[in-house]
Amino acid sequence: MRKNTLLVILVTFYFVSCAQKNENYLLIGTYTSGKSEGVYVYRFNSTTGDFDSVSMIKTSNPSYLAISPDEKFVYAVNENQDKGNGGKVSSFTFDKQQGKLSFINEQQSAGDDPCYVSVDKTNKWIAIANYTSGTLSVLPIRENGRLDAATTVIQQTGYSVNTERQTSPHMHCAVFSKDNKYLFAADLGTDKLMAYSFDEKNGKLTEASPAFVMVKAGTGPRHLTFHPNNKYAYLIEELTGTISAYSYKNGVFTLFQNASALPPDYMGEVGSADIHVSADGNFLYASNRGESNTIAIFKINQKNGSIALVDHQTTLGKTPRNFSFDPSGNFLLVANQDTDDIVIFKVDKKTGLLSDSGKRIKAGNPVCLKWISEK
Numbered sequence: 001m002r003k004n005t006l007l008v009i010l011v012t013f014y015f016v017s018c019a020q021k022n023e024n025y026l027l028i029g030t031y032t033s034g035k036s037e038g039v040y041v042y043r044f045n046s047t048t049g050d051f052d053s054v055s056m057i058k059t060s061n062p063s064y065l066a067i068s069p070d071e072k073f074v075y076a077v078n079e080n081q082d083k084g085n086g087g088k089v090s091s092f093t094f095d096k097q098q099g100k101l102s103f104i105n106e107q108q109s110a111g112d113d114p115c116y117v118s119v120d121k122t123n124k125w126i127a128i129a130n131y132t133s134g135t136l137s138v139l140p141i142r143e144n145g146r147l148d149a150a151t152t153v154i155q156q157t158g159y160s161v162n163t164e165r166q167t168s169p170h171m172h173c174a175v176f177s178k179d180n181k182y183l184f185a186a187d188l189g190t191d192k193l194m195a196y197s198f199d200e201k202n203g204k205l206t207e208a209s210p211a212f213v214m215v216k217a218g219t220g221p222r223h224l225t226f227h228p229n230n231k232y233a234y235l236i237e238e239l240t241g242t243i244s245a246y247s248y249k250n251g252v253f254t255l256f257q258n259a260s261a262l263p264p265d266y267m268g269e270v271g272s273a274d275i276h277v278s279a280d281g282n283f284l285y286a287s288n289r290g291e292s293n294t295i296a297i298f299k300i301n302q303k304n305g306s307i308a309l310v311d312h313q314t315t316l317g318k319t320p321r322n323f324s325f326d327p328s329g330n331f332l333l334v335a336n337q338d339t340d341d342i343v344i345f346k347v348d349k350k351t352g353l354l355s356d357s358g359k360r361i362k363a364g365n366p367v368c369l370k371w372i373s374e375k
Contacts, residue, residue: 022047024327025054025099025372028335028342028363029065029076035340035364038062039076039092041099042361043374046328049344049357054099059090064322065370066117066126073145074101074370075119075126081112084133089117089126091147094372110150111135116173120180125203127174127183134169136185136194138203151203158190161218162239166190172222172238178230182208182251186221188238193221195251208251215244216258223274228281232305236261236275236286243275243286243298245307256306261286261296263312268292274322279329283310283352287320287334295323295334297352313354316343324369331357335366342366 026044030036038058044051062076071094078088087109092101111130119126119141126147128137138152156169170189176198177184183205185194193215195208215221220239226232226248233253235244241262246253261272268291275286277300284298284307293315298307317336325332325347332345332354342361345354 022328023374025096025374026051026326026333027065027067027074027370027372028361028366029062029322029368029370030363031063031079031337031365031367032059032061033365036366039065039074039101040363041101043099044326046326046330049331049346049359051359051361055101057092057101057103059103062090062368064114064116064368066119067370067372068119068123068145069121070123071096071372073104073123073141075117075147077109077114077117077128078106079113079115081132084112085110086112087114087128087130087133089114089128089139089147091141091145093145096372096374104145105147107139107147107149110137110153116171118174118176120176120198120200122180122200124200127176127185129171129174129185131170131172131188134171134187134189136171136174136205138205140203152205154205156187156190156194158192160189160191162220165220165239166218173224175224177251178226184224186224186235188220188222191215191217191219191221193224193235193253195253197251210252213246213253213255216240216242219244222272225275225277227277227300227305228279232300234275234277234284234307236272238272239270241266241270241272241288241292243284243307245305247305256304259298259307259309261288262292263294266292273320276323276325278325278347278349278352280349282349285323285332287315287323289319289321293318293320293336295320295332295354297354299352310352313345316356317341321367322369324371327371327373333361333369335363335369337365337367340364340366342369
């Protein structure tokens with residue numbers, strides 16, 4: 001009897017230990033106009049979907065975050081405006097032992113309302129998309145994570161057909177290519193996906209050839225994501241709730257499909273937001289705000305990258321902004337900005353379908369979710 005009891009204890013300890021090891025840090029970027037005060041850090045268990053609050057650091061409107069390749073530093077935009085130069089970007093160190101952020105410094109983002117930040121592979125440069133001013137900027141990073149003033153600032157020009165949202169440029173994302181040779185930036189205001197050659201030695205941007213991809217007028221390109229095989233790219237378009245699918249090679253995009261991310265027969269307000277491919281490359285997901293409040297799920301054809309609608313999952317909250325897979329791919333977390341919560345869904349990796357885990361992280365105006373490994 002004692003042997004059996006000891007065996008049960010040992011087996012239980014083993015599985016509990018394994019579950020505990022499958023943990024990562026979840027970083028939550030927010031708008032601080034409501035209940036939030038800055039960036040929040042949670043410990044998340046990718047086996048169970050359980051979580052614990054770890055720390056918080058105060059900073060103004062950290063609506064988008066980027067993690068350095070070595071996970072030692074975190075960069076957060078401070079989405080504010082003041083006559084063309086009110087936006088800032090903050091740099092932090094991250095202590096994996098304690099799960100805490102420590103402020104390093106901040107710099108001007110070279111524009112108003114910075115809404116997206118990304119870091120290049122060398123951790124020597126960050127790129128920022130400034131929404132209201134329509135500027136794209138590149139800032140140097142020192143070895144200690146400290147940011148210097150922008151060395152490159154590009155002012156976009158133009159407009160498009162939507163007289164409420166497209167009277168001027170509105171940069172909405174800045175994404176480095178996998179090989180670090182290009183930077184791509186979606187301009188919601190001009191219906192262009194800009195393409196720049198990127199020099200990682202000096203941070204300079206020069207127009208690629210072609211310099212941009214023109215999307216359908218009035219669609220409002222917002223976020224760009226790549227398939228893990230780097231052969232395909234998918235662009236979510238905010239104003240029409242559509243997705244443009246491209247083949248991709250050496251900085252050049254070739255359109256091969258347009259699809260709607262909205263539920264069939266949907267007639268409400270449109271406001272698509274985020275887009276991601278599952279780590280195995282089998283499924284594409286896109287978030288819809290407005291009155292839809294859904295995640296669209298698409299199956300990806302592995303032969304040609306085309307997408308076919310599988311289903312729509314309600315986000316069980318209002319205004320889903322950023323969403324993210326945990327590092328294991330077992331869970332998909334959705335930041336519902338206007339219901340102050342993050343809904344945790346289980347992922348069926350065979351079908352791509354989502355199911356409610358019943359678990360919620362309460363967070364004021366959550367808008368961005370990023371991950372750092374615990375070890």
